[in-house]
Amino acid sequence: MRPTMKDIADIHGVSINAVSLALNNKPGVSEKMRLKILRTADDLGYLDDKEKYLRTYEKTNLCVMMQDQYSKDMNFYGIILYAVVEEAKRNGYDVSMNFFNDNRMEIPKMILERRGSGIIIIGKISDSNIDALQKYKIPMVLADHASLVKNIDSVLTDNKLGGFVVVKYLLQKGFKKIGFFGELSYSLSIKERFWGYQEALRTLGPPDIKDHLTEYTHKYSIFDGIETAVLNNYNKQIIELVKKKECLPEVFVCSNDRAALALIMALQALGYTIPEDISIVGFDNIDMCEKIRPKLTTINVNKEIMGKRVVQRLIYRLNHMDALSENTVIGVNLVERETVKVTDLHRS
Template structure:
């Protein structure tokens, strides 16, 4: 049995006229009601039956895409996502959340059916999958990730600045044996944070130049790490830390790494920060509650979501405008994990 406007109106307890106004993109109903009517019409299969309303429907939706890994690990992206959804709603857009596996991505139905005006990709995505999405012609904005393969609109944290600032901070505290802990193959963000760390060491004449690797090799842990962080395998982190001489402080690539490192150090019988200092990056909610509370670099998570939506709306309206990368500044949050 075919769905009618009367069916939609009855389900929402509104007039048939209100449903018609919303579907035809005419003034007379609130943005919130318009989104609700369009969403309900789509869920009931009406949009697919009446393809003439598809273009109206697509103007009211944005797709959010994120690797399922981030959702499974309680990543700080939850704050970014909430900000995206709230900002999109305030501008009259309904958000459709899509999780994907980067090793085997299938285009979401809403994108295949062209029921969205734009796409926000949160976190890492392979160049191959990004290219597949770009071929749809739907505007895309990347959040906390950039592609070296092709130009895209991006909203990023100034990771290099953060890596420099937190390293400079511990140097000012008197630390001289300073290591970096983070899998550089895991993300460009980690690589940028590591570059900032190295620049601070150079500027303070702790190392001579970028090619002075002896100090880095002695005190840093840079590969084959992230799989153990993801799976919370603290025993493996202990093995990694025991593989070389420990520095006086470890600059961790993100808070998750820092939490794992502190757990491993405690398991090794060491005290933070008395025996060794530890810092993080992101300022996730757990930082305040952790023992000891974590000194970290605060990322503008809510601003990241808002800026992503603003950039996407601008791209929807001006498709030929030059691509833009926006860097959001950071600041250090001092807590008790550093002497």
């Protein structure tokens, strides 16, 4: 037998009228009870052939998507995700989580069945997959990623400033051989951090660096084979990358904290001491930065604010469908700890 409003009412101990008010998105029931009634109606299959109730139901749901490879590193994206869920709940929305493979993405069932009012993408996604999602005409906002070819809202870290601030700090410390450790093809964020690194060397570095910046950068940096090894804890692969490098720098600026931690372990395995032999700076300020020894100097990214802002921007978009797309950029700051050597220039 098909479920009825009475079935739903009996489950929650409310009147049939209360169920009707909830399904029609009318006042008279609390938001908490409305969500419970809608969930039950969906679970029982009551909404399947009722278009007008589906329109109410979709207004209570957000679809959050993230590449499945990021599930291996929840120190960063996990905090953003938690903030997204909490901010969504605070505004009366429920979140459906979908992990996807960027090379063979499947459209989430919630989107196919029109049971979501908006989409949040956390982390990198290809433009072709953005295009596939946009065909469903559901508002979308990106977190920690931006498309260079799609007009779409995004919430980003000021990665360029972070890369610049790190190198400025290291130049002021007296370092002359500053390398970059990160895979530029992995994400837009890493490219931006590298751009900030280069721009600081170009504008603040001594003439011998400015005049030969490309040669200098490649001499002291490692760009290839990093991110997959880091995500999968392939420590031996990181060790091999370091061993192959003919000229190691005095300090590495790392694309993110996990890369920095992997590099520290590789250098220590090869007999180097941090920071006496080689200094290390990370990016993101994950919890492990405080737990390792020596504690990691890094750039702080406010992950909680990013999660909140992306939900707030999506809600704005839902209420202003014709507004121009915007990139919201969140500031960063340097957190000094113990992985940067005190140079002779700065000894007290």
